[in-house]
Amino acid sequence: MKKDNTRWRKAYKLNFFGLKDGVHQLSFSIEESFFAHFPVDHIHGSRMTVDVELNKNDRHLHMQMSFTGSLQVACDVSIDLFWLEQTYDATLIAKFGDYEDRDDDEVWVIDRHAHDVDLTDYFYETMVLNLPSRRINPDVINGDKDSDVYRAYVEYMDEQEDRTKGAQTTDEEEIDPRWQALNALKKDK
Secondary structure (H helix, E strand, O other), X not given: OOXXXXXXXXXXXXXXXXXXXXXXXXXEEEOHHHHHHOOOXXXXXXXXXXXXXXXXXXXXXXXXXXXXXXXXXXXXXXXXXXXXXXXXXXXXXXXXXXXXXXXXXXEEEEEOOOOEEEOHHHHHHHHHHOOOOOOOOXXXXXXXXXXXXXXXXXXXXXXXXXXXXXXXXXXXXXXXXXXXXXXXXXXXX
16 A cells, blocks of 8 residues: 555645635644655754635635744854744735646636645745845854854854965055055954
8 A cells, every 4th residue: 555645735735615705814834844745955944834814705715824933944154054034925816717727826726616725835935935045044143252153154254364365465565555445444344
C-alpha cells in the first residue's frame, strides 16, 4: 500500500462548504514541518500564522490574508540561523467556474462544485516571495557587542579594511586632492 503524501495538505485547505454567504474569520498555523514538503533549503523553521478574512458569496470567495510571525533563516553575513520577523498582507479571489485555472497570482478560477480550496502552495509562494533578498541577523545590524555574530562581523570588516589599507599607496602626495578630502571624511566616522 502506497503512503499518502498529500494528507498534510488538509491542514491548509479552506473548507467553505456549508458556510453561509458573508464574512468569516479563519486562521492557519504554518509550523516547522510545513517547509519539509517543499524543495527549499533556506528556511529552517517557521512560526507563522495566516489570518484569513473570507467574504463568501455565490459567485466567488474573496480572501484577505494577513501573514504574521517569523521564519528561521541563515544570516548572509555570519551564516548563523536567526528568526526573521515577517508581516505582510495578500489578497486572493477564487471565482467559481466550469474549469480550474490557478495561473494568476491574485485571481483563481475553481470548479463551481468544489467544497474547499487548497491554499498550501499559495501560502508557500507568498512566504518565499516576501523574504528579503538580503537576510542579516539583527545582532549584526544593531551592533550587539556581546553577540558572537557581531564580533565575527567586526573582525571580518577589520580584516577587509587592513587589506584595503595595505593595497593603497602610502605616499599621500600622489593622491588627487579630491580623493584626499573624501578619505578625510571617511576617517572622521
